[in-house]
Amino acid sequence: MEGLLVALFVLFLIWLLIAPIVALVVARNAKARAENAEHALEKTKSRVEWLESELRQLKEGNPSQAARTPTKIPAKRETPEITPGPVKSTPLGAILERASNEARKADELRKSMAPPPLPEPVVRKKLVDWDGASSPPAAPPPLPEEPQEPFSLEKFMGVKLFAWLGGVAMFFGVIFFVKYAFENNLISPATRITLGFVTGTGLLAGGLVIHRLPKYKVLAQAFCATGVLILYGVSFAAHAVYHFPAFGSIQTFVLMAGITFAAFFIAVRLNALVVAVLGMLGGFMTPVLLSTGQDQVLGLFGYIALLDIGLLAVSRHGRWRFLTPCAATGTAVMQIGWFFKFFGPGNYDEGSLTLIPMGILLGFIVLFLAGGWIKRRRLSVYAAGSVVGLAAVAVAFAFVMLSYESVARRYFLLHGFLLLVHLGIIATVIARPRLGMAQVVAALLGFLHLALWTVWYLSVGNLHGTLALYLVFGALHAVAPVILSRRMATEGMGAPVKSSPWFPPLALAIMVLPVLQLDPVPITVWGGILMANLLVIALAAASRAVLPVLLSLFVTMILAGIWLLHGPASTAPLMPFLGVVSGFTLLFSAAGKWLFRDGLPEGGSDQLAAKLLPAASAVLPFGLLLCAIDSLPIPDPSPVFAVSLLMTVLLAALAIFGKQGKLLLIGLSGTAAVEGFWFVHHFDRGHPQVSLIWFIGFYLLFLVLPFVFRKRCVDLPESWIASALSGVAHFLLIHPLIKQAFPNDVMGMVPAAFAVPSIFGLWALLKFFPEMDKRQRSRAAWFGGVALLFITLIFPIQFERQWITVSWAIEGALLIWLYRRVPHQGLLFTGLGLLVTTFVRLALNPAVFTSYERSGTPILNWHIYAFGIVAAAQFIGARWFRDPENRLEAFKPVAGLYTMGGVLLFLLLNIEIADFFTAPGSRYVAFEFGGNFARDMTYSIAWGLFSLALLGIGFRSGSKHARFTAIALLVLTLVKVFLHDLAAIQNIFRIGALVGVAIIAFIASFLYQRFFDKSGQGPPPLT
Missing domain, CATH: 1.20.5 (Single alpha-helices involved in coiled-coils or other helix-helix interfaces)
Structure with missing residues (x-):
């Protein structure tokens, strides 16, 4: 009661x-x-x-x-008071007959007064009258626009806002009253539900009735919206709170579907946006306001799904499409709220219960995809944005699941869920390519999720599945955009297509984590790496994007290096490592050749990458071989050298058949580096035979390659350079090997032996290519220069003390001579460089006097042959120098060479004097002035005689610089004698010194006077 x-x-x-x-x-x-x-x-x-x-x-x-003159009808006039009077009655029939006759007469008069018909329009041939005889007809005046009612804040607040607030207040009032009644048990559950349905239905009916009045449409819409809210809430409460038998799942579903349909019908029929908005707000707030604290996950999200279906349907009407992202936002908020309140207490991280939240997240993504795509040619942009937002919530859920070990251990379930979310994003991007960055971000987050999972949960048992997930995610985001962009009109797929070739290398990069974490690393890891590389190559063939292939090559080689360094320091991992390096080298070399069989791609970066790919595939393994040599004990170099030989053969093939001669130089550098590194770290002088055979074999390989393929190498100067320099590179290995393993007293025979192949190569060049063109000059210059190098190395190797300097000086002079026969600029510059270097080593190097001991033999010692031969080489080089094109005229190399030779002779003169007067038993030459009359006078007389000789050379050659230098030296000698020598000697010797100096001065004066008498006008000009 x-x-x-x-x-x-x-x-x-x-x-x-x-x-x-x-x-x-x-x-x-x-x-x-x-x-x-x-x-x-x-x-x-x-x-x-x-x-x-x-x-x-x-x-x-x-x-x-x-x-x-028709009488104007006033819109409204005051009705005067009518005074009753006598009325004259007229028969009605006569009045009507008379009116009919007058009307007929008026009609005939109107027809007679009608204007004549318009003439036929004249068709003009000209579109524009250039003479200006007639002007175009004036444009018709614009139609008057319907006056728009100006916005009135007072009217908006008084009519619409108050109506909306009234509806919301009514809804909250009913809700809180019902809640109060529930808490105090004032109303039985059945009565509560009945009152709710009666109230909601009454508001709907009242709104529909009032809506017939145009001035009260806003109020009617508020009533309808409030009624829809109440019906939603009452239906949910009857099912989820009171569990009435009549409100089972099916019955409630049908009822709420009916309410949804009613809301849709009312909103569209009455053009009532407020009904949709308030219905949406109330629909999402109903479960919160009527929450009982119990977990009703299926009922809750079934209700939310029905609400979303209604909003999706309503959003198709007119300009209400913003309701779709609003619905998605409400759904996401409900999902997040449910997770924080019920996921942990409900043990949804265990067993099959995990499928419920995953299914809910995926279900709403599918719902918004279908709702935005049904009966449309393409997905609406609002629905697409909603799907992306819900997918973001699902991705965040997947990251949170990493903290639940019971879920993360089921990695196929977790990543399968994430993969389905990515499929939803891809479907959205297919429909709306402008959202392509969403797929890129999703892919990056997916790989980040895989990386985090690998760091925390990877083991040997789940390695195979993990590698498969890497490949699946990489293939999905790489292949799907390319295939779909070709089969469907998706405007090129934008960012996904451009970024798709980079996802397999990203999957490849993640594979470094298993290599770092597992010990030992199973060989199956390399199966996954191989599949990822094949995927990269396939995408490159489809998209012509080469940079990802080059990146994959680098990543693969880095993985191999990490695998090598991460493994044990023994010979056990050497052969698998070499097999991996060789296999991937062959793979990328063949891929580079196959991808560009029809020509290089267009574009700067891709074209450069296409050129670098074959070379990089053969060059990078050299670095890995160096790592192996450094980290593993390798007493027998044969396995490492065999892989190096494979790399060399690949580079040689690419160089000769691909017209990339520089690759042979790269191959020679890499091979020499591997050989030298092994020699420094692992050479055993007790077993030199194997390494010696490999060194000689590599030398001969590079030497004979261009001769064997001379027709293909005729336009490849780098191949001939590599052939010539091969002897130099391997001489640096074979000479120390023989010196350590086979010591002897005739080590000069080693460079002599190396000179023979170079001379033979020069002879073969002159035989095969008799025409001395520019290319032939270059080839002959390299082989001739290397041959001269080995010949000059005989002396410093066989003898001691500055023989390396002497050999450089001789080679420099010989190269200048060879330039006269083979005019190649490299010969000239190299010869000049060697002569300048030898001058610096002897004249400007203090170590000559502090590090090299004197021999103890005066005059005929190592100083005289070192300085004398180098000075002679300077003079001979100046004599042989030719510069037909005058490229070095500004530097005056002939004068420079003569000057350096003269300076060396003057230094030799002083060194020999100092060495002669150095105290016996001294290790180094001592330069002292004063305290020894004989030594000081010897210096002075020698300087004077040297200046006279230099003066004579100046007169004979007509060199003004030589004469001035002689004068300066003679003056210096006179100053030394007068200021230094005379103060330290007695009278009789002083007289002799003065007489000697005077004689030298008289001779110089005589020579000048005679020279001037012969010329008549003075010294000749400089020649």
């Missing part, structure tokens, strides 16, 4: 709210009808008056005036 009273009280409250509004509406309607009736009566009275006036005019016989 108490519940019935409370229910009646609730109905009374609702009636108190609705009744005044209904009464106001009814009163307003009655007032409007009264005003309309009064206005109609006024129009009728005016019409009657006009008819009476017409009748009077017809009676007076003035039809034309009556026809031409």
Whole structure:
């Protein structure tokens, strides 16, 4: 009984709210009808008056005036008081007959006064009258625009805002009253639900009735929206809170589907956006406001799904498409709220319960995909954005699951869920390519998720599945955009297609984690790496993107290096490592040749990468071989050298058949580096035979390659350079090997032996290519220069003390001579460089006097042959120097060579004097002035004689610089004698010194006087 009273009280409250509004509406309607009736009566009275006036005019016989001057009908006039009087009655039939005749006469008069018909329009041939005889017709005036009602804040707040707020307040009032009644058990559950349905239905009915009045559409829409909210909430409560048998899952689903349909129908039919918006807000807030604290996950999200379906349907109407992202936002908020409240306490991380949240997240993604795509040619942009937002929530859920070990251990379930989310994003991007960055971000987050999972949960047991996941994710984001962009009109797929070739290298990069974490690393890891590389190559063939292939090559080689360094320091991993390096080298070399069989791609970066790929595939393994040599004990170099030989053969093939001669130089550098590194770290002088055979074999390989393929190498100068320099590179290995393993007293025979192949190569060049063109000059210059190098190395190797400097000086002079026979600029510059270097080593190197001991033999010692031969080489080089093109005229190399030779001779003169007067037993030459009359006078007399000789050379050659230098040296000698030597000697010796100096000065004066007498005008010009 108490519940019935409370229910009646609730109905009374609702009636108190609705009744005044209904009464106001009814009163307003009655007032409007009264005003309309009064206005109609006024129009009728005016019409009657006009008819009476017409009748009077017809009676007076003035039809034309009556026809031409119609009486204006006033819109509204005051009705005068009518005074009753006598009325003259006229038969009605006569009046009608007379009116018909007058009307017929007026019609005939109107036809007679009609204007003549318009003439036929003349068709003009000219589109524009250039003479300006006629102007184009003026454009018709624009149609008057319908006046728009200006925005009024007062009207908006008074009409719409208050109505909306009233609807919301009504909804909250009912909700909180019901909640209060629930908490205090004032109303039985059945009565509560009944009152809810009655209230909601009444509001809907009232809104539909009021909506018929144009001035109250906003209020009607508010009533309808509130009614929809209440019906949603009551239906949810009846099913999820009270569990009424009549409100089972199926029945409630049907009921809420009906409410959804009703809301959709009302919103669209009445063009009521507020119904949709308030329905959406109330629909999402109903589960929160009526929450019982119990987990009803299926009922909750089933209700949310129905709500979303209604909103998706309503959003298709007019300009209401923003309701779709609003619905997605509400759904995401409900998902996040449910997770924080029920996921942990409900043990959803264990067993099959994990499928429920995953299924809910995926289900809503599919729902918005289908809702935005049904009966449309393409997915709406609002639905696409909603799918991306819901997918972001799902991706965040996948990251959170990494902290739940029970879920993360089921890696196929977790990553399968993530993969389905990515499929939803890809489907969205297919429909809306402008959202392509969403796929790129999703792919990057997916690989980050895989990397985090690998760091925390990887083991040997799940390695195979992990590698498969790497490949699946890489293939999905790499292959799907390319295939779909070709088969469907997707505007090129934008960012996904451009970024797709980079995802397999990213999957490849993640594979470094298993290599770092597992010990030992299973060989199956390399199967996954191979599949990833094949995927990269396949995508490169489809997209012509070469940079990812080059990146994959680098990543693969880095993985191999990490695998090598991460493994044990023994010979056990050497052979698998060499097999991996060789296999991937062959793979990428063949891929580079196959990808560009039809030509190189266009574009700067890809074209450069296409050129670098074959070379890089053969060059990078050399670095790995160096790592292996450094980290593993390798007493037998045969396995390492065999792989190096494979790399060399590949580079040689690419160089000769691919017209890339520089690759042979790269191959020679890499091979020599591997050989030298092994020699330094692992050479055993007790077993030199194997390494010696490999060194000689590599030397001969590079030497004979261009001769064997001379027709293909005729335009490849780098191949001939590599052939010539091969002897130099391997001499640096074979000479120390023989010196350590086979010591002897004739080590000069080693460079002599190396000179023979170079000389033979020079002879073969002159035989095969008799024409001395530019290419032939270059080839002959390299082989001749190397042959001269080995010949000159005989002396420093066989002898001691500055023989390396002597050999360089001799080679420099010989190269200048060879330049006269083979005019190649490299010979000239190299020869000059060697001569300058030898001058610096002897004249400007203090170590000559502090590090090299004197021999103890005066005059005929190592100083005289070292300085003498180098000075002679300078003079001979100046004599042989030719510069037909005058490229070095500004540097005056001939004068420079003569100058360096003269300086060396002057230094030799002083060194020999100092060495002669150095105290016996001294290790180094001592330069001292003063305290020894004989030594000081020897210096002075030698300087004077040297200046006279230099002066004579200047007169003979006509060199003004030589004469000036001689004068300067003679003056210096005189100053030394007068200021230094005379102060330290006795009178008799002083007289002799002065006489000697005077004789030298007289001779110099005589020579100058004789030279001037012969020339008549002075010294000749400089030649």
